[in-house]
Amino acid sequence: MSLVGGFIRIVRQGFRVEFQEKERLLTPLFFAALMLLLFNFVLDEQAEAVQVKLFVAEIFLTMLFALHLCFSRIFEADAEDRAFEVLQTYSLHRLAWFAGKYCLAMIFGLLVIVPMILLSGLFHGQATLFLLYSPALWGVVVLMLAGLSALGVLLAAMMLKARGREVLFPLLYFPLAIPVLLAASEAVLGFISGSAAAWQWLGLLLGFDVIFITLSAVLFAELVGD
Numbered sequence: 464m465s466l467v468g469g470f471i472r473i474v475r476q477g478f479r480v481e482f483q484e485k486e487r488l489l490t491p492l493f494f495a496a497l498m499l500l501l502f503n504f505v506l507d508e509q510a511e512a513v514q515v516k517l518f519v520a521e522i523f524l525t526m527l528f529a530l531h532l533c534f535s536r537i538f539e540a541d542a543e544d545r546a547f548e549v550l551q552t553y554s555l556h557r558l559a560w561f562a563g564k565y566c567l568a569m570i571f572g573l574l575v576i577v578p579m580i581l582l583s584g585l586f587h588g589q590a591t592l593f594l595l596y597s598p599a600l601w602g603v604v605v606l607m608l609a610g611l612s613a614l615g616v617l618l619a620a621m622m623l624k625a626r627g628r629e630v631l632f633p634l635l636y637f638p639l640a641i642p643v644l645l646a647a648s649e650a651v652l653g654f655i656s657g658s659a660a661a662w663q664w665l666g667l668l669l670g671f672d673v674i675f676i677t678l679s680a681v682l683f684a685e686l687v688g689d
Contacts, residue, residue: 473563487539488574491532495579498525503586515655518591522583523648526607527640529575534615535632537568538623557684561616565679568612576604599654599661603668607647610672611640613679620686643671 502521584595594600618635622628646668653661 467559470559470563470566473560474566477563477567487533487536488571491529491575492578494532495525495529495575496582498528499579499583499586503583514587515591515594516652518583518587518594519648519651519655522580522604523607523644523651525579525583526576526604527611527637527644529579530572530608530611530615531633531636533571533575534568534612534619534636535622535629537564537616537619557687558680560687561680561683564616564620565612565676568616569608572608572612573605576608580604594655597654600651603647603650603654603665606665606668606672607643610643610668610675613672613676614639614643617679617683617686620683643668643675646671 499521502517502525580600581595584591614636618632621635622632625631646664650661650664650668653659653664
């Protein structure tokens, strides 16, 4: 099976599974909405300058936790019908397998993140409305998602057969994701304030993306076998 053919097959299979069981997408969406509601209920009536920082903090924190729910279940359907073991016996290129799952993680991550950010903007009103039209915000969000998606796919594959994976996954995911979260939030705040340090944080975020994507692709191939 060719690299492109294997990639397309993995993506198609993933879409069929995800849209058959809509709770896989609805669960992180509801979780994100509840987190945003809690943030805005507790931190209401802040000064405008503080509201911008709160907006950035809450969307990245909410994204971190909501994506955890998406990534931890990315191989769940494969485990239920033993598709994971069957795919290991096929002449499927391991890079195509990883790329397909990575693409799915990116797509479903965006399906969670975009409405979450728009909802957060509605909560804050005029104080943060300009950020919803900011290319810097959306660009950094996509870069953060790119790194976390690779990490999520690798950890989900590692935890597939592990006992207590519901506990082990967040224990590995959150410490590794925190540097990406910090770099992304500081980059956005830097671009908002016009600070030159924003480009340094953006460079750091890109560095994390390259490291996570490269290592995840290599380790995934070793994990599932040649």
